[in-house]
Amino acid sequence: MAERTRELLWADISQIYRQICEHPFVTGLTDGSLGQDRFRHYIVQDGHYLRAYARALAGCAAKAPVESELMMFAEHVGVAIAAEAELHAGLLAELGLGAEQVAALPVTPTTQAYASYLLAATASGSYAEAVAAVLPCYWIYARVGEHLQRHGSPEPLFQRWIDTYAGQEYQAVVEAVLTVTDRLGAHASAAEWELMRRRFHTSARYEWMFFDAAYRLEDWPV
Ligand SMILES: Cc1ncc(CN)c(N)n1
Numbered sequence: 001m002a003e004r005t006r007e008l009l010w011a012d013i014s015q016i017y018r019q020i021c022e023h024p025f026v027t028g029l030t031d032g033s034l035g036q037d038r039f040r041h042y043i044v045q046d047g048h049y050l051r052a053y054a055r056a057l058a059g060c061a062a063k064a065p066v067e068s069e070l071m072m073f074a075e076h077v078g079v080a081i082a083a084e085a086e087l088h089a090g091l092l093a094e095l096g097l098g099a100e101q102v103a104a105l106p107v108t109p110t111t112q113a114y115a116s117y118l119l120a121a122t123a124s125g126s127y128a129e130a131v132a133a134v135l136p137c138y139w140i141y142a143r144v145g146e147h148l149q150r151h152g153s154p155e156p157l158f159q160r161w162i163d164t165y166a167g168q169e170y171q172a173v174v175e176a177v178l179t180v181t182d183r184l185g186a187h188a189s190a191a192e193w194e195l196m197r198r199r200f201h202t203s204a205r206y207e208w209m210f211f212d213a214a215y216r217l218e219d220w221p222v
Pocket residue numbers: 046049050084136137138141207210
């Protein structure tokens with residue numbers, strides 16, 4: 001493969017990424033127009049999402065063929081997710097919500113769908129498929145964080161969120177997963193490569209939908 005896997009995968013979702021950057025939820029983080037109700041909805045749902053995501057990463061760890069990758073994903077389950085949970089706890093406290101109130105708020109449809117998709121992909125697919133499915137969550141946020149950092153936010157809560165994903169620590173985590181992805185893509189059969197692309201593209205769609213659901217204050221219709 002002449003190009004690295006990461007470049008081929010990104011080319012498939014560049015339009016989705018542009019739509020994420022142009023979404024009013026995301027532009028509202030830097031122009032300050034995003035209402036706190038929408039941000040609160042997002043953070044609450046993200047807490048639910050991250051608990052499922054941690055299980056999906058544990059699935060990647062279990063499938064990893066080499067110890068260094070098993071350790072990497074296991075570490076992300078423990079350390080990286082904990083860092084995001086800590087960010088959430090601080091933000092929610094400032095938004096006036098305690099941990100018990102948050103836990104009592106239901107998972108909404110898009111969160112449920114994305115989490116279920118990741119859990120199924122990481123449980124039933126090959127290691128390469130599993131990594132491709134979880135990759136948009138890492139990578140899109142790293143790119144969105146960098147993009148938003150260039151603009152900055154007038155709202156300190158939003159700026160704290162941006163700083164987390166634009167920060168060196170998060171960017172290094174993502175780079176490590178991209179290195180694994182490049183290796184997996186380079187060794188994938190044609191059939192497996194198609195599955196990697198499909199998993200990656202679907203999760204990227206869910207990333208757009210996740211921001212959109214928060215913006216719409218999504219709830220169950222019945
Ligand atoms: C839905 C979603 N996608 C990505 C991330 C960043 N890990 C997140 N916290 N939430």
